[in-house]
Amino acid sequence: MSHDLLDRARELITAREGLSGVWPRAAAFLTRQALEEALADLWRFTHPGMEGASWSTQLACLHEVLSDPPLVSDVRSAWASLSRACHYHHYELDPTYAELERWMGQTERLITATRGMAG
Amino acid sequence: MLYEEVLAELEKLGAGVHTSELVLAALQGEDSVEATLRGESPSIPTERDVDVTEHAPSVYLQDVTVSGFRGIGPEATLEIPPGPGLTVVIGRNGSGKSSFAEALEVLLTGNTLRWSDKRGPWKEGWKNLHHSNATRINARFQVEGKRGLTTAKAKWPEGSDLAGVRRTAQHHGERLTDLEGIGWEVPLDLYRPLLSYNELGMIGAGPSALFDTLSAVLGLDPLVNARKPLSAVRLRRQRFDKQVKEERRDLLAALEVIEDQRAETAMSAVKKRAWDLDALAGLGIEPSPEQSSLRDLAALEAPDREQVFRVAGEVEASYRELSGLAGTEVEQAQRLAQLLIRALDHHRRHGDESCPVCGVGTLDSDWHIATVGQIDRLQKAAGRYQRAKRRFQAAMHEAMQLVTVPSIPMPTGMDTSALREVWARWAALPADPADPAEIPEHLVTVHEELAKQAAQASGRAAALYSEREERWKEISPTLMAWVAKARLAVDSRDQVKRVKDAEDALKQVTESLRNARWEPVEAEALRLWRRLRMQSNVDLRSVELTGSGTRRRVELTVDVDGAEASALAVASQGELSCLALSLFFPRAMLDDSPFRFLVIDDPVQAMDPARVDGLARVFAAIARNRQLVVFTHDDRLPESLRRMRIEHTCKKVTRRRGSIVEVSDSHDPVTQYFRDAWAVNQDRHLQHQIAKRVIPGFCREGLEAACVEVVRRRRLGRGESHTEVEQALEAAKRLTQKAALALFDDVSKGGDVSHRIRLKWGGNFNDAFWDASAGTHRGYGGSLQQLISDCQALAARLRSL
Numbered sequence: 034m035s036h037d038l039l040d041r042a043r044e045l046i047t048a049r050e051g052l053s054g055v056w057p058r059a060a061a062f063l064t065r066q067a068l069e070e071a072l073a074d075l076w077r078f079t080h081p082g083m084e085g086a087s088w089s090t091q092l093a094c095l096h097e098v099l100s101d102p103p104l105v106s107d108v109r110s111a112w113a114s115l116s117r118a119c120h121y122h123h124y125e126l127d128p129t130y131a132e133l134e135r136w137m138g139q140t141e142r143l144i145t146a147t148r149g150m151a152g
Numbered sequence: 153m154l155y156e157e158v159l160a161e162l163e164k165l166g167a168g169v170h171t172s173e174l175v176l177a178a179l180q181g182e183d184s185v186e187a188t189l190r191g192e193s194p195s196i197p198t199e200r201d202v203d204v205t206e207h208a209p210s211v212y213l214q215d216v217t218v219s220g221f222r223g224i225g226p227e228a229t230l231e232i233p234p235g236p237g238l239t240v241v242i243g244r245n246g247s248g249k250s251s252f253a254e255a256l257e258v259l260l261t262g263n264t265l266r267w268s269d270k271r272g273p274w275k276e277g278w279k280n281l282h283h284s285n286a287t288r289i290n291a292r293f294q295v296e297g298k299r300g301l302t303t304a305k306a307k308w309p310e311g312s313d314l315a316g317v318r319r320t321a322q323h324h325g326e327r328l329t330d331l332e333g334i335g336w337e338v339p340l341d342l343y344r345p346l347l348s349y350n351e352l353g354m355i356g357a358g359p360s361a362l363f364d365t366l367s368a369v370l371g372l373d374p375l376v377n378a379r380k381p382l383s384a385v386r387l388r389r390q391r392f393d394k395q396v397k398e399e400r401r402d403l404l405a406a407l408e409v410i411e412d413q414r415a416e417t418a419m420s421a422v423k424k425r426a427w428d429l430d431a432l433a434g435l436g437i438e439p440s441p442e443q444s445s446l447r448d449l450a451a452l453e454a455p456d457r458e459q460v461f462r463v464a465g466e467v468e469a470s471y472r473e474l475s476g477l478a479g480t481e482v483e484q485a486q487r488l489a490q491l492l493i494r495a496l497d498h499h500r501r502h503g504d505e506s507c508p509v510c511g512v513g514t515l516d517s518d519w520h521i522a523t524v525g526q527i528d529r530l531q532k533a534a535g536r537y538q539r540a541k542r543r544f545q546a547a548m549h550e551a552m553q554l555v556t557v558p559s560i561p562m563p564t565g566m567d568t569s570a571l572r573e574v575w576a577r578w579a580a581l582p583a584d585p586a587d588p589a590e591i592p593e594h595l596v597t598v599h600e601e602l603a604k605q606a607a608q609a610s611g612r613a614a615a616l617y618s619e620r621e622e623r624w625k626e627i628s629p630t631l632m633a634w635v636a637k638a639r640l641a642v643d644s645r646d647q648v649k650r651v652k653d654a655e656d657a658l659k660q661v662t663e664s665l666r667n668a669r670w671e672p673v674e675a676e677a678l679r680l681w682r683r684l685r686m687q688s689n690v691d692l693r694s695v696e697l698t699g700s701g702t703r704r705r706v707e708l709t710v711d712v713d714g715a716e717a718s719a720l721a722v723a724s725q726g727e728l729s730c731l732a733l734s735l736f737f738p739r740a741m742l743d744d745s746p747f748r749f750l751v752i753d754d755p756v757q758a759m760d761p762a763r764v765d766g767l768a769r770v771f772a773a774i775a776r777n778r779q780l781v782v783f784t785h786d787d788r789l790p791e792s793l794r795r796m797r798i799e800h801t802c803k804k805v806t807r808r809r810g811s812i813v814e815v816s817d818s819h820d821p822v823t824q825y826f827r828d829a830w831a832v833n834q835d836r837h838l839q840h841q842i843a844k845r846v847i848p849g850f851c852r853e854g855l856e857a858a859c860v861e862v863v864r865r866r867r868l869g870r871g872e873s874h875t876e877v878e879q880a881l882e883a884a885k886r887l888t889q890k891a892a893l894a895l896f897d898d899v900s901k902g903g904d905v906s907h908r909i910r911l912k913w914g915g916n917f918n919d920a921f922w923d924a925s926a927g928t929h930r931g932y933g934g935s936l937q938q939l940i941s942d943c944q945a946l947a948a949r950l951r952s953l
Contacts, residue, residue: 041842047809052835054806054816055828062849062928063842069929119849119928121821121856121890123864123881124787129244130809 035070035144038063039137046133057127058118064133065115068108068140075099075147088112098150104142111139154374154665155179161661167653174654175661178378185385189647208335208746209296212779213256217290220283221258222251225811227288233801234294236748238775240790241783241815243805248813249783252805253753257346259289259306260336262317278314282811286310300324304331336746342369343745347736347752359705362735366706367697369739370669375662379700382658386651389644396634396641400427403634406627411565412620413442418631427642432635435628443620445561449568449613452561454603455554463550464592470544471588477537486534492527496520544588551591555581566612571605578602659700666697676738683773684730684766689713690723695735726759733767741774749779756789761874768792775800787821794820795865822861822951825854826944833936847936848927851943852887855924858947859890866897866953887925894950909946917946 042063045056052059072091076083079098083091092112096105115136118128128136158179162172173193177184212234219227223246230252232239243249257263258278279287289306304321308314319331331337344365367376400422407415407422414435421428439447477483498508499515507513557579562568578598585591674695681692691711699705708719708731719731733755740750756764768789774780782789793800804818818824829850832843860881867877880899884890888902895901895908910918920942923932932939 038845041839049808049810049812051837052831053814054804054818055831056808057806058828058850058853059832059846062846066845066929066931119853120885120887121825121853121860123791123860123878126242126244126786126804127806129246130807131246134809 035067035074035140035147038067038070039140039144042067042133042137046130046137054127057129057133060133061115061118061128061136064136064140065112065119068112068115068136068143071140071144071147072108075143075150078147078150088116099146101146104146107139108143111136154371157665158375158661161664162657164664165657165660167657170650171653171657174382174650175378175658178382178654178658179374182381182384185381185651189385189650208339209298210748211296211302211336211746212294213749213751213781214292214294214301216252216256216259218252218255218288220280220285220287221255221289222278222280223248223807223811224251224255224813225280225282226813228252228813228815230803230805230815232749232779232781234779236775236777236779238771238793238798238800239779239781239803240793240800241781241803241805242787242790242818243783243785243807245785246807247805248807248811249785249805250753251813253346253348253751253783255289255306256291256751257348258314258317259291259304259319260331260340260346262319263315280811295323298323302334339744339746342371343740343742343747344736345740345745345747345750347733347740347750347755359707360702362706363697363699363704366673366695366735366739367666367670367704369673369742370666372662372666372669375658375665378658379655379662382651382655386648386655389641389648389651392637393641393644393648396637399634399637403631406630410623410627412440412624413564414440414624415627427638429635429638429642432631435631442563443617445563446566446613446617446620449561449563449566450610450617452558452606452610452613454599454606457599457603460554460595460599463547463554464595466547467544467551467588467595468592470540470547471591473540474537474544477540482533482537485530486537489527489530489534492523492530496523496527548588548591551581551595554595555579561613563613563616565616566609568609571609574598574602574605662700670697673738673742676741677734680737680770681731681734683770684734684763685727688727688730688763690719690727692719692731692734726763729755729757729759730763730767733770737770737774741778748777749781750774751781751783753783754785755782756784756786759788761788761792761878764788764792765796765874768796768798772796772798790818790820791864795861795868820861821857822854822947825850825857826940826947829854829940829943833940843936844927844933845931847940848924848932851920851924851939852928854947855921855943855950856887856890858950859884859887859894862951862953863890863893863897887921891921891950894953913946913949916942917949920946 042060045052045060045063048056069088072088072095073084075098076091083094092109095108096102099105099108114128114132117125118132155176158175159172162175167175173188174185177188213232214234215229215231217227217229218224228248230241241249241252287308291304292301293304295302300323302321302323304319306317306319308316309318320328321331321334322328323334404419404422407419417440418432418435421431495509495515499520504514504516507515513519555578557575560568560572560575581591581594677695678692685691689712693709693711693716694707696707696709697704698707710717710719710722712722720728723731733752740747755767759767771780771782771789772793784790790800790802792798802818804816805813806816807813819827829847832838832846832850835843863881863884864877867880868874880893881890884893884899886902888905889899891905891909892901893899895905906918906921909921920939923934923939924943926932927939
C-alpha cells in the first residue's frame with residue numbers, strides 16, 4: 034500500500050503536464066501518507082499496537098527497531114518536512130520538485146527496510 | 153537644452169569668453185578644443201550632439217516567452233496584465249521565476265548584471281541542460297502609437313556563448329530590425345526598468361559605481377565626458393613643456409663645456425626665468441664679437457718684407473749719399489751762392505766800389521759778370537746736396553710710415569702680449585734719430601721678429617676661430633630646434649592656463665547642474681525611504697553625489713536616533729535593500745523614461761514583515777501609473793498585499809522535472825487550496841484512490857489558511873507587532889490550535905473548537921473539519937465533493953470572524 038502511494042506520488046511529479054500548480058502539494062500529501070503507512074507497517078511487524086501512538090512518539094522510538102542510524106534520521110527529517118509542507122505555513126510556497134524527490138527517496142528506503150523485516 | 157543650461161551656468165559663474173568657448177568646444181571633442189585654442193570660434197552644438205534623451209513612446213510589457221534558458225526548458229510564457237497595475241510572480245528559488253526576469257534582462261540589454269562579472273562555469277550556465285533545442289527569448293510589448301504588438305527576440309547562433317546573442321525587434325506590420333534600431337538602448341541604460349537582486353545589491357558595490365549608476369540618469373554624461381578632451385589637450389601640452397624643460401637641461405650641459413662667448417650668451421639667455429628666446433635665435437645669425445676679433449687677428453699681417461727691405465735700403469743709401477756730400481764744396485756752395493747773390497744785389501744798388509768785405513778788390517762790372525757765372529756754378533752744386541737731403545727725408549718718411557702700430561684684437565683665450573711688445577718696439581723708431589745709420593738695422597731686425605710673431609698669432613687665431621666655428625656648427629641646429637620648440641612650449645603654457653580655467657568652470661557647471669537635476673530625484677528617494685523604513689530607527693537625511701574623477705561617490709547620510717552617520721555603516725541588510733529600492737525607484741519612475749513597465753527581482757529578501765508592508769504600500773503607489781512586476785520567492789509580499797487589500801495579480805511559477813516550467817494564476821491561499829482540491833477532484837486521469845488521499849490535505853490547508861488570515865488581520869489590526877503575531881501563529885502548529893486562535897483568540901482552547909463550530913455553524917461543518925484533518929493522514933472514504941464544499945463554506949465563515 035505504502036509503495037503504491039509512493040508510486041502514485043512519483044507519477045505526479047514526473048508527469049509532463051496535468052494538475053498544473055497543484056501537483057507539488059498533492060505529491061507531498063501522498064508521500065507523507067506513504068511514509069506514515071510504511072511506519073505503521075513497521076510497527077505491525079515488530080511491535081503491534083505501536084502504530085496507534087502519535088506520530089512523534091513513533092518517530093522517537095524508531096531507532097529501537099531500525100538499526101540504520103542514517104535512515105532513522107532521514108525518516109525523521111522527511112516526516113518533519115512533509116508535515117510542514119502539508120500544513121498551511123504562512124509565507125511558504127509549494128515544495129519544489131527537488132525537495133519532493135528527496136523526501137520520496139527517503140520514504141522509499143523506509144519502505145524497503147519495512148519489507149525486509151516483513152521478510 | 154543641456155547646452156543652454158551650460159551657457160546659463162557659465163554666465164552665472166562669470167566665466168570669461170575664452171573659458172566659455174573652451175567649455176563649449178569640449179562638449180564637441182578634442183578637435184574642437186584644439187581649434188578653439190588656435191583661435192577659431194567653436195560652432196554651437198546641436199541638441200543631437202550633446203543631449204541623449206529623446207522622448208520615446210511609452211512601452212508596456214505584454215508577455216515573455218522563454219525556452220532553453222537558465223531554469224526554463226521547454227517553452228514557457230509569463231503573461232503580464234496590460235497597463236498600469238501590480239503583478240506579483242511567486243515561485244520557490246529554482247522554480248524558474250528569476251529565469252523570466254533574467255531572460256527579459258538579457259533580451260533587452262544583451263547581458264545580465266548577475267553574469268557580467270562572472271566567469272567560467274557561470275557563463276556556461278545560461279543554457280538550460282534539459283533542453284536540447286536552441287535557446288529563445290521572445291517578449292512582446294505594447295508601444296504607444298503602434299498598432300498591434302512589438303516583438304523583441306533573442307537567439308543564439310549554434311555554439312555561441314551568452315554574449316553572442318542576436319537581438320531583433322519588430323513593430324507589428326513593420327520591418328524586422330536590430331533591437332538597437334528601435335531606440336531603447338539609451339533609455340534602458342538610463343532608466344533601467346529592470347531591478348535585479350544584484351542591482352539592488354549595487355548599494356554595496358562601491359561609492360563610485362553607485363555614483364555612476366545614479367548620476368547617469370541625470371543626463372549629464374556629455375558634461376562628464378567633456379572633461380576628457382580638455383584634460384587630454386592640457387596633458388599633451390604639459391608633457392611637451394616637460395620634454396622641452398628636460399631638453400633644456402641637456403642643452404645647458406652641452407653648452408657648459410663649450411668655450412665660446414656664444415655658448416655663454418646662450419646659457420644666460422636660457423637660465424633666465426623667462427627664457428630670452430630672441431637672444432638665442434640671434435646667436436644663429438650674427439657673428440659673435442669674439443669670433444670677429446679672432447677673425448681680425450687671423451687676418452693681421454706684419455708689414456711687407458720686401459717693402460721693409462726696400463725702405464731700409466733707401467734710408468741707408470740716401471743717408472750715405474747725404475753724408476758723402478757733407479763738409480764738401482757742395483755743402484758750402486749753397487751758402488757762398490747766397491752770399492754772392494746778396495753781394496750782386498748790393499752792387500746793383502750802390503754801383504762800383506771797393507769790396508766792403510775784404511777792402512782790397514773792387515766791385516765792378518767785370519766782377520759782376522764773373523760773379524753771376526760763379527753763382528750759377530755754385531747753385532748747380534748746391535742742387536745736388538738738396539736732392540740728396542730730400543731723398544733721405546723721403547726715405548725716413550717712408551720708414552716712419554712703416555712703423556705704425558695697427559689695432560691688435562684681443563680675443564679671449566689668446567695671449568697676444570708678445571706680438572704687442574714686438575709691435576711696440578717696431579714702432580719705437582725716433583722721427584729724428586740721432587744716428588740715422590741705425591734705422592735700417594732696426595727695420596730689418598725688428599721686422600723679422602714681428603713677422604714671426606704676427607704669423608704665429610694669426611695662425612693660432614685662425615685655428616681657434618675654425619675650431620669654435622666647428623663646435624658651434626655642431627650645437628647650433630640643436631639649439632635652434634630647441635628654440636623653436638621652446639617658443640611653442642611658452643605659448644602653450646598660456647593655453648594650459650586657459651584650459652585649466654575651462655576645466656574648473658566645467659567642473660563647477662557639472663556640479664551645479666547635477667545638484668539641480670539631482671534634487672527632485674533625491675526628494676523622491678527620501679520620500680520613498682520614509683515610507684519603506686517603517687519601524688527602522690534609521691532615517692535617511694540626504695543622498696548626495698559628490699566629488700569627481702576617482703573621488704566621485706554617493707554620500708548617504710542617515711540619522712540614527714538623532715545622531716548623524718553614514719548609511720553603509722549602520723544599516724542592516726534589510727535596510728540596505730530598502731535604501732537601494734528608494735534610490736533606484738525614482739530613476740525608473742522619471743517621466744522621461746519610455747518604459748512604463750518596471751520589473752523587480754526579489755526585493756523582499758532579508759526584509760522583516762513590517763518592512764514588507766511598507767514595500768507593499770510603495771508598490772501600490774507605483775502601480776497606479778506603472779506596470780509593476782515583482783518577482784518574489786515566498787508569500788510575504790502577497791500576504792501583505794492581500795491583508796491590506798491592495799489590488800494585484802498574482803502568478804505562481806512551478807517547475808517540473810526536466811525543467812518544465814508552468815505559470816498559473818495564484819489566488820489567496822484559501823481560494824487557492826480549494827481550487828486545487830476541486831482541480832484534483834475533477835481530474836479524470838487521477839484514480840479515486842489517489843484523490844481521496846490528496847483532497848483532505850488541500851481542505852485542511854484551506855481551513856488553516858483561513859484561520860491564519862483572520863488571526864493575522866485581527867491581531868495586527870489591534871496594534872500588535874508583526875513579530876508577536878508571527879510567533880503566535882508559529883506556535884499554533886495544528887489545525888485545531890489555529891482554529892482555537894481564530895475562534896477564541898487563545899491557542900490553548902483547542903478542546904472547545906468542535907463545540908463552538910457545531911453551535912455556531914452546524915454539525916456538518918464540525919464533521920467536515922475533522923474529516924479533513926484525519927483524511928490528510930489516511931484518506932477520506934466519503935463524498936469528496938461534499939467534503940470540499942463543506943470545508944470551503946466553513947473556511948468562508950472562519951474568514952468572516
